[in-house]
Each structure stands twice: as C-alpha cells, then as structure tokens.
Amino acid sequence: MGARSSRAPGLSLPDDAAADPAPRLRIEDVSVAFTVKGRERTVLAGVSAEIGRGEIVGVVGRSGTGKSTLLNVLGGVLRPGSGRVLLDGTPFDRPVERVITVFQDYGQALLPWRTVRRNVSLGIERRLGRAEIAERVSRALAMTHLEANADDLPWQLSGGMQQRVQIARALVMEPDVLLLDEPFGALDAMTRATLQDDLLKLQRETGFTVVFITHDVDEAVYVADRVLVLGGSPANVVREVVSGLPRERDRLDTRESPLFNAARRALADELWGDRP
C-alpha cells in the first residue's frame, strides 16, 4: 500500500464532476454520534464530499462503518451532530421531496395491501391532479418495465420486480437525487446485473444524481463514476476512486477493460489490503 492519493493511479476525473460551481449535494464536515447504553459513540467524524449534478457515486466500506448513517443524513431523516448538508447550495436537515431513498428491504418498504400501481402513486396522490398522477405512474411503470404487473400485489412478484416497484415509486416523485441503500444486495447475481444496467439507463434518461451504498466492489465500479471508501472508527472518507469508465457500459466488455480492473483493484486494496 503506497501513499493515499485521492485518485486511483493512472485514472482521470471526468471534467464536469469537480468543476461544477454548484454541486447537487455538498457534505460539509458532518459528524454523527449515537448514545448506546449511556456511552457516546462517534460514527462519522468530519465527513466532507461534493456530488455533482447527474453524477453516480458509490459508497463502500466495511460493515458498521456508517454508510447507512451517511445516507440517512443525505436523506434528511437524520440530523448530524455537527456540520451540514446542502442541496444545490441550500442547507437542509429534514426530508425533501427532491431527495428520495430506495431501501434494500423492498419486502418491508412496499405496502403489501396495495397493487403495484397504487404503491407507485403513494408519494404523489392527493398532491397532483388525477390526470398527471396517472401519466406519471404509467411513465414510471414503463421505465421500470412493470406495465404488465401494474395490477399485481407486491408479494405476487419476484424480488427483482419488487425492487423495481420501489424504484418506480421514487421515479414518480421526479427526484433530483436518488439515494439507494444496498439496493440490489438481497437479489441473485443475474437479477442484480440486470437492475444495475436498468439503473444506468434510467439515470441517462432522467439525469438524476445517484448515491448508492454497496458491499460489492464490482458493482461499485461498474455502476458508479466515483466511489467513496468510508473507513476508520469514527469513519471518514479514506479514499476516492474514479474509474474513468465511459457512461455507455456493457456488462461483459466493461468488466474486461483495464480501467475497470484498475479501479476494482484500488478499492479491493483499500478495503482488504491490510488483512493478512
């Protein structure tokens, strides 16, 4: 393990990511502490990062490093002890409709008594006109290939389809930022690969910003433009890896490209390099 550069060696940064004057999300010196059994434990200590418009950022780190805590702060459901997060330059510390989270446990996050269509409309019903709701829902269902299942109940669908319902439910809100907490972790390898491509395609179509947590180094490199490694206790961003892969990615070719392998190696070194 050599010096901790902020970039993987030999890789270049897409020029729009850091140069953008108003980043979609800015994390400023965020610290979070929890009190467990009367003792205070600091989970995040002074985390700072910027995430550009339309950027796809992966977050990796060993179990218990505070990845989900960071995502909760970005989602506005957890107020940091110190520091702040800004959306387009405006600080926020409560949920905003422009930032929507997709959870790993789709089985718990969907409403089992509602059809796919009515699950998807949850966030916009009674907020928009009837026609606009119907239009947005059918567009989200089309984008997630769920039109044929619109009137099914969640438990009648496979795990991958249920997760697509959750993504469709986020899409109807037309968010600027999609936060995904290990979105594909509970799915089999084939389904996971398909959903990774679906997510990339959706991002191209709508341009939203993506921050996702994953345990899977390959997934992090394949989906993200930039991967943040959380490490240490309390945790901080210990490394940032930019793959430099073009956005048009292919499940087979991309995984053989030298850029993919270099980024993958850099992440693996960072995560497991000091293990015997």
Place this chain on the structure above:
Amino acid sequence: MRLRAGLPGLLTPLLILAAWEGLIRGGVLDFDYLPAPSSIGSAAAGLAAGGELAERLLHTTGVTLLAWVLALAVALAAGTLLGLSHTAWRWSMASVEVLRTLPAVALVPVALLVLGPTTAAEIVVAVYAASWPLLISVVAGLQDTPQRLIDVARQMRLPRSRVVVSLMLPAAAPLILSGARLALGISLIVVVLAEMVGNPAGLGAAISETQMALQPEDMWVYVLSVAVLGTVLNAVLLAVSRRALPAVLAREAS
C-alpha cells in the same frame, strides 16, 4: 387456516348426536330432564313453525351485531387516539389494564339495576365488554407499525393524517380483524347473559324461561341456537374480511 371443515369435520358431531341418541334410548343415560336429540329436533320444528324461534333469534342477533358495530366505532376512535399519542397512552394505560381485566359479566347486574331490564342495558354492557379486545388490538397494531413504512412516509413527507389512514391502519388491519372476531364472540356471550338475568327477550331469556317451565327440549333448542348463531356470525365475518382484505390476508397465509 382453513375455513372448510370437510367431511370428517361434519361426521364427528353427527356421531356424537347418534351416540347421545343411542345412550338415552338404551337407558344408559337416565336423567329426568335430558331429552334425546330426536325429541329436541321435533321441539325445534314446533318452535320454528310457531315463529317464536325466529323472533328470539332475530332479537339476539340484532342486539349482538349492533353492540359489536358500536364497539368497533368506539374502539377505533379511542384506539387511534391512544395508539398515536404517547401522552394519552401514558395517562390511560393503567386504567385500561385494570378495567379490561374486570369481567364484564360482573357488570351485567349493575347495568340492569341502573338501566332496568331493557334492550338498552344489554347493548351498553355488550359494547363495553366487546370494546376492550378491539381497543387493545387497535393500539397494539398502531404502535407496531413497521419502522420501514414510517421511513418511507417520512422521506415522501406524507402528512400525518395520510400516514395514519394509508399506512398505519391498513398495516394494523390483520390484528384489528382478530380483535374484531374476539369482540363479536364476547358481544354474543354478554347479550345472552343479559337476556338470561334481565331483559325478557331473545334467546337468553328463552333459555331461562324454558328452564323454569321445565321444558328441556325447548331449552336445548335455544341453547343450540346460540351455538349455531356464534358459529355463523364468525364464519360470515371471516368471509367478509377475506373479500375486503385479500392482500393482507394472503400475505399472512403465504
């Protein structure tokens, strides 16, 4: 859980009735006031033809259902308040625990004394008794809303009223439904008891009147009518809720 009893399930009561009939005809069971099922059957035919059975049945069924519907309304309103407000729950938890363990049957004479031997007295005690299991299930259901659903509602910034109506109450529906079935059974028990000791109407009064008049055949007809009524009410409630909540119940079963 399967609703259909099937052929073996139907055969068992028939065998019991046949054994009962045989033991009495053979003189093994010899009590002055224990009639054979065949005599109870002919008594039932007589009471049904005279219209008396229908009138009694109608009264008890109506009062039981009315009390149950009122209990449902009371428990949903009070349970929603107690399930959502920590303050309200803290202030009333002890009282709820004491009151709900007090057997409602002990209050039947009290209500009859206060309100007189009337149908109103029947209804009041039955509503009181049937409300408790419902109240407890509404409160428990609301307090145990899956955290993930609350997270989903928060990030979408759904208003509180929508969270209660669209997420919390539907999520609690299976629990509330089992409370409702308990409540219906309790309502019937209390109504019959109130009729036996007070209000001279319905199946309960018929049971105690035929007992006094030493008419065991007629008495058995009314006793068995209560049993059939309880079974039918429960089956109807199950069938209705299966139609109303297919998704929730299907998930429970899967």
